[in-house]
Amino acid sequence: MSRILILFFALLFTIAAYSQNNYFVSTTGDDNNPGTFSQPWRTVQYGADQLSPGDTLNILAGTYNEQVSLSASGTAAQRITIRNYQQDSVILDGAGLTGESMIEIANKSFITLQGLHITNHKINYGIGIYIVGAGEGISLIECQLSEIDFSPDPYPPVNDTTNSSPLLIVGTNPTAPIQNVQIIRCELLNNRTGFSESISLVGNVAGFEISDCLVHDNTNIGIAMIGGYGDCPDSTFDFARQGVVKRNVCSHNNSPYAEAGNIYVDGARDIIIENNVCYEGQYGIEVGAEQPAAIARNITVRNNLIYNNSSAGLACGGYDFPNTGMVVNCTFTGNTLYHNNTGNSLAEIYISYTRGCRFHSNIFFAGSNEMMYHDAFNSPAPPQLDYNTWWSLSGDPTQAVFSYNNNDTYTGFENYRSATGQDLHSQFVDPQFVSPTLPDPDLHLQSTSPCRDAGDPTYIPAADEQDMDGENRLNNAVVDCGADEFYSPTGVRTGPKGKTPQSVRLLQNYPNPFNPNTTLRFRITEFGLVELKIYDLLGKEIKTLLNKQLTPGNYEVPWDATNNAGRPVASGVYFYRLTTGKGFVATHKMVLLR
Numbered sequence: 001m002s003r004i005l006i007l008f009f010a011l012l013f014t015i016a017a018y019s020q021n022n023y024f025v026s027t028t029g030d031d032n033n034p035g036t037f038s039q040p041w042r043t044v045q046y047g048a049d050q051l052s053p054g055d056t057l058n059i060l061a062g063t064y065n066e067q068v069s070l071s072a073s074g075t076a077a078q079r080i081t082i083r084n085y086q087q088d089s090v091i092l093d094g095a096g097l098t099g100e101s102m103i104e105i106a107n108k109s110f111i112t113l114q115g116l117h118i119t120n121h122k123i124n125y126g127i128g129i130y131i132v133g134a135g136e137g138i139s140l141i142e143c144q145l146s147e148i149d150f151s152p153d154p155y156p157p158v159n160d161t162t163n164s165s166p167l168l169i170v171g172t173n174p175t176a177p178i179q180n181v182q183i184i185r186c187e188l189l190n191n192r193t194g195f196s197e198s199i200s201l202v203g204n205v206a207g208f209e210i211s212d213c214l215v216h217d218n219t220n221i222g223i224a225m226i227g228g229y230g231d232c233p234d235s236t237f238d239f240a241r242q243g244v245v246k247r248n249v250c251s252h253n254n255s256p257y258a259e260a261g262n263i264y265v266d267g268a269r270d271i272i273i274e275n276n277v278c279y280e281g282q283y284g285i286e287v288g289a290e291q292p293a294a295i296a297r298n299i300t301v302r303n304n305l306i307y308n309n310s311s312a313g314l315a316c317g318g319y320d321f322p323n324t325g326m327v328v329n330c331t332f333t334g335n336t337l338y339h340n341n342t343g344n345s346l347a348e349i350y351i352s353y354t355r356g357c358r359f360h361s362n363i364f365f366a367g368s369n370e371m372m373y374h375d376a377f378n379s380p381a382p383p384q385l386d387y388n389t390w391w392s393l394s395g396d397p398t399q400a401v402f403s404y405n406n407n408d409t410y411t412g413f414e415n416y417r418s419a420t421g422q423d424l425h426s427q428f429v430d431p432q433f434v435s436p437t438l439p440d441p442d443l444h445l446q447s448t449s450p451c452r453d454a455g456d457p458t459y460i461p462a463a464d465e466q467d468m469d470g471e472n473r474l475n476n477a478v479v480d481c482g483a484d485e486f487y488s489p490t491g492v493r494t495g496p497k498g499k500t501p502q503s504v505r506l507l508q509n510y511p512n513p514f515n516p517n518t519t520l521r522f523r524i525t526e527f528g529l530v531e532l533k534i535y536d537l538l539g540k541e542i543k544t545l546l547n548k549q550l551t552p553g554n555y556e557v558p559w560d561a562t563n564n565a566g567r568p569v570a571s572g573v574y575f576y577r578l579t580t581g582k583g584f585v586a587t588h589k590m591v592l593l594r
Contacts, residue, residue, distance in 0.1 A: 094121025289325030
């Protein structure tokens with residue numbers, strides 16, 4: 001065979017190997033069609049069955065009353081994608097369907113689901129998206145799951161046999177995990193889960209990211225990473241691990257029959273929980289281990305805002321050891337806790353059975369009940385607490401209450417320190433938040449805050465670690481206490497490479513999450529053209545709010561949460577960007593919650 005023919009066939013093979021097809025589904029289509037844009041298929045399931053590596057199934061706007069099971073895997077280079085077409089509203093409606101899962105991905109890899117709204121599936125043990133077995137490279141992007149309910153009855157009895165799971169990932173293979181999972185910019189709301197959770201990662205799950213999601217108004221735990229329940233036959237791999245949970249907003253995930261956490265670790269390991277906002281739930285963030293042999297290990301909880309939760313802001317430990325497991329070698333640093341324990345049953349921090357855990361560089365600001373810390377069990381190695389800032393609404397350190405080692409209660413900060421040897425380098429002082437007014441407090445530090453440079457002087461932040469605003473965690477020789485690393489409001493820290501622009505400053509805007517009545521605030525220090533725009537996380541422009549010459553001064557610009565066409569913008573994570581005629585840029589993240 002000639003060299004030319006060899007090269008020709010090699011080229012044909014390469015083209016075939018990397019071919020990509022775009023197929024289409026529409027409510028007005030027909031499964032006998034070829035699946036093109038002009039002649040789409042009718043059902044999502046039929047379309048999914050036709051997919052090969054590299055293919056994309058585009059679903060046009062409409063409601064599809066069907067359940068879908070993925071029959072093929074993609075590859076690392078050629079993923080299979082099922083998504084909404086452009087920005088179309090695509091709903092998978094479970095009304096009347098009796099199958100367990102609305103979408104099932106069993107033992108498949110390199111799949112992307114994007115822009116799908118899964119709703120109205122109301123059967124016991126019903127599931128919205130179910131990823132099970134083994135596999136890798138599953139990505140869920142900008143999906144919404146709502147009204148996944150364990151019963152169609154609006155007032156059903158609830159017990160441990162009544163469950164539903166909006167998003168459930170279960171690694172059952174003892175030799176191969178479900179790995180490299182992404183859950184990005186998704187929203188889970190208004191789900192009745194019984195004794196289950198809204199997002200659950202269970203068993204042999206290794207390597208995951210849950211980021212920029214909204215998890216709110218569900219009837220039990222918001223985000224859960226779980227181990228020790230026997231879902232994987234090999235106990236050495238029967239726990240979620242090696243993951244990161246970041247920049248999520250979790251709120252109002254309250255159970256009427258238990259104590260739910262907005263974010264919950266139950267026997268999982270090696271996880272970073274950072275830069276989340278957890279408010280008005282029961283527990284803000286909890287690290288525990290419910291099963292007797294389970295151990296939650298190496299969990300880092302850092303730089304989170306946790307406020308106005310009814311039980312505790314942070315909880316850590318096996319709650320009934322040895323009938324439950326324990327929590328080992330976990331670190332809680334740089335968190336801001338404000339006005340938790342609104343139900344007057346616990347404290348800002350609740351500790352049960354732990355070993356080798358540490359709390360440092362945090363802010364603990366208690367409400368009117370003065371309950372700062374509650375240690376319910378005499379652990380063999382109580383947590384170490386130091387370099388924290390404590391405060392309460394009364395501002396009286398002699399009234400602060402610390403319950404330590406189960407039955408030892410100390411009233412007064414100095415009494416607690418001298419009796420326990422804890423918090424020897426900590427302070428009881430007003431952290432000086434910008435505006436601690438509920439329900440939408442601004443928990444940034446003022447320039448005069450005593451929390452500045454008051455954290456652990458030996459702490460070296462991770463290379464990618466950021467504060468609550470996405471700024472460097474370290475702005476001086478010592479980290480600040482709490483989730484906000486203070487930066488001077490004169491000038492911004494982003495701009496053209498090699499420059500430190502001083503002409504424009506975006507001021508932090510509240511409430512957080514944002515709502516359709518939000519006002520964006522900024523400061524200009526030089527005359528010039530100023531442009532203010534809203535973008536989504538993919539960089540697409542949503543709205544131009546301002547494009548005009550401005551004189552130096554402070555400005556406020558309202559945004560009614562509509563796009564440039566005047567249509568409402570969905571809940572989600574966005575960026576607003578302020579630029580000047582000189583090219584200086586300031587960008588901040590915003591979470592819109594309608």
